Amino acid sequence: MSKSIQLYHKLPYFLKQLICSYEGKKIQKRRYDDSFLQLLKKYNERTTISKEDLYQFRDESLIKFIHYAIDNIPFYKKYNKNDFKTFEDLSKLPLLTKETVHNNIEQFKSASYSQSDCITSHTSGTTGAGLVFPVSKVAEKHQWAVWWRYRNNLGIKFKTKCGIFTGQPILNPTEKNPPFWILNNANNEIIFSGYHLHVNNIAHYINAINKYKIEWLHGYPSNLALLAKLMSEANLNINHKIKIITTGAESLLMYQKNLIESQFQTTVYNHYGLAEAVVNISECKNGNLHVDEDFSAVELQHLEGNRYKIIGTNYHNSAFPLLRYDTGDIATIENEKLSCSCSYHCRIVTSIDGRKEDYIYLSDNVPIGRLDHLFKDLVHVKQAQIYQKEIGKMEIRIVKDTLYSNADEKKLISEINMRMGSKIEFKILYLDEIKKISRGKFRFILSDVKNNNIKEMAENY
Ligand SMILES: [Zn+2]
CATH class of the missing domain: 3.40.50.12780 (ANL, N-terminal domain)
Structure with missing residues (x-):
């Protein structure tokens, strides 16, 4: 500041x-x-x-x-x-x-x-x-x-x-x-x-x-x-x-x-x-x-x-x-x-x-975008973010509302499996809040993946 x-x-x-x-x-x-x-x-x-x-x-x-x-x-x-x-x-x-x-x-x-x-x-x-x-x-x-x-x-x-x-x-x-x-x-x-x-x-x-x-x-x-x-x-x-x-x-x-x-x-x-x-x-x-x-x-x-x-x-x-x-x-x-x-x-x-950086990379290096679709029917999610530290793995961060239940989690898991199958390992993390980036902006995908091969692939997308 x-x-x-x-x-x-x-x-x-x-x-x-x-x-x-x-x-x-x-x-x-x-x-x-x-x-x-x-x-x-x-x-x-x-x-x-x-x-x-x-x-x-x-x-x-x-x-x-x-x-x-x-x-x-x-x-x-x-x-x-x-x-x-x-x-x-x-x-x-x-x-x-x-x-x-x-x-x-x-x-x-x-x-x-x-x-x-x-x-x-x-x-x-x-x-x-x-x-x-x-x-x-x-x-x-x-x-x-x-x-x-x-x-x-x-x-x-x-x-x-x-x-x-x-x-x-x-x-x-x-x-x-x-x-x-x-x-x-x-x-x-x-x-x-x-x-x-x-x-x-x-x-x-x-x-x-x-x-x-x-x-x-x-x-x-x-x-x-x-x-x-x-x-x-x-x-x-x-x-x-x-x-x-x-x-x-x-x-x-x-x-x-x-x-x-x-x-x-x-x-x-x-x-x-x-x-x-x-x-x-x-x-x-x-x-x-x-x-x-x-x-x-x-x-x-x-x-x-x-x-x-x-x-x-x-x-x-x-x-x-x-x-x-x-x-x-x-x-x-x-x-x-x-x-x-x-x-x-x-x-x-x-x-x-x-x-380009709004993509998550599967274990075979394939980038997947538009992941907001995973949450389209989850009305009890207050905020969501996907964090990727390593290729083929992701962390789903969720701030739930008071009505969020096991049924919502099941729906989310089934959406992930349907779209990404076995090419991604994931865990779901429930948080009280999700931190914002500069100027109060929120980033839906947060990635720490840095790899030259990946960059080239992303260039092609
Ligand atoms: Zn028009």
């Missing part, structure tokens, strides 16, 4: 509240000015243009940006602009990994941007080194415009009162007394602490959701699933309708989606994005995940079966261009011809299956 956060945590609540409101106003002013509204208008208009016009917009933006990078960015100076005329020409550039960018970070920066033209962005760095890099203020507006288009399409407005459940360290983790939230009036939101969501505090959270008439819940799926579970165990109710729930930052696991939707009686929508802003994928009202083609150039590189590696090129961040950045994430496309009745003509992916 940084020194400034430690100092902030020592302040009385009213000063914390003042600081957060001040920061909220500052961010609001920087992010949502007139130029942002113009951008959002253009993003909204592009949801109804023809497929040809949409891809033409993407390709022209892309080529212009590659030419800019060749002219201005040391890492790309060796390339010739004449070689880049179409989307397909993008493949003439090498794939970038986070490691390559990290090791050559100065080579990706534009000399024409000063610190005051940019904000600083961070990747979480949960595996390997994280990145700290500049994002131009214009690129930041593009990012928020594409997110607000997604929200507007779902019926969310700027004025919709939002309860946020992410990992912001708004309060000291040792704080015992409410309020466990901070009001950010500038953005019309209440930021709830994800670190104090506990059986002893749940009534305070629900009282606040009722008091402030929150209509839209947004946050990490792990936090919202825990909120739903604690609320149902304590038999507490929201006295008004929660209109919509959106999640981000972590993969939305099937059991979490079921839990949240059944508790709040509303649909959970999901979107995929990353700090590097090279790809954005948004769920529409019909439940389809659309690639935001006009935000960045996305390559879905076929791996095996219906799995595709997600590679993205952002064409807005002139301060730090990332061309052909390998996100390390994998998308499943079950039906390439699937179209959506919404007006947006862009590719649809069935699901985003998480990162």
Whole structure:
């Protein structure tokens, strides 16, 4: 924890509240000015243009940006602009990994941007080194415009009162007394602490959701699933309708989606994005995940079966261009011809299956993903995590609710046997809580397996 956060945590609540409101106003002013509204208008208009016009917009933006990078960015100076005329020409550039960018970070920066033209962005760095890099203020507006288009399409407005459940360290983790939230009036939101969501505090959270008439819940799926579970165990109710729930930052696991939707009686929508802003994928009202083609150039590189590696090129961040950045994430496309009745003509992916490191390796080195399916019918699991220390072995960590019984354990064992048979040895461990990783994020799969053969296999998946 940084020194400034430690100092902030020592302040009385009213000063914390003042600081957060001040920061909220500052961010609001920087992010949502007139130029942002113009951008959002253009993003909204592009949801109804023809497929040809949409891809033409993407390709022209892309080529212009590659030419800019060749002219201005040391890492790309060796390339010739004449070689880049179409989307397909993008493949003439090498794939970038986070490691390559990290090791050559100065080579990706534009000399024409000063610190005051940019904000600083961070990747979480949960595996390997994280990145700290500049994002131009214009690129930041593009990012928020594409997110607000997604929200507007779902019926969310700027004025919709939002309860946020992410990992912001708004309060000291040792704080015992409410309020466990901070009001950010500038953005019309209440930021709830994800670190104090506990059986002893749940009534305070629900009282606040009722008091402030929150209509839209947004946050990490792990936090919202825990909120739903604690609320149902304590038999507490929201006295008004929660209109919509959106999640981000972590993969939305099937059991979490079921839990949240059944508790709040509303649909959970999901979107995929990353700090590097090279790809954005948004769920529409019909439940389809659309690639935001006009935000960045996305390559879905076929791996095996219906799995595709997600590679993205952002064409807005002139301060730090990332061309052909390998996100390390994998998308499943079950039906390439699937179209959506919404007006947006862009590719649809069935699901985003998480990162390469979200796999468990069987005794024959075969990686298995989407293990959240093991828990899909286990309604009495509060939290679950799978930990792998050695190939062919795994530890299932479970926080049970009061109704969890032997029948649930039997169901889980039978699911594991059905999917992985004798290729995995496992034990089930019951815990009081599961530790989170940096910024309060929860990781469903935790792996300490480090083996070069494995890495190669994972690359192929
Ligand atoms: Zn759609």
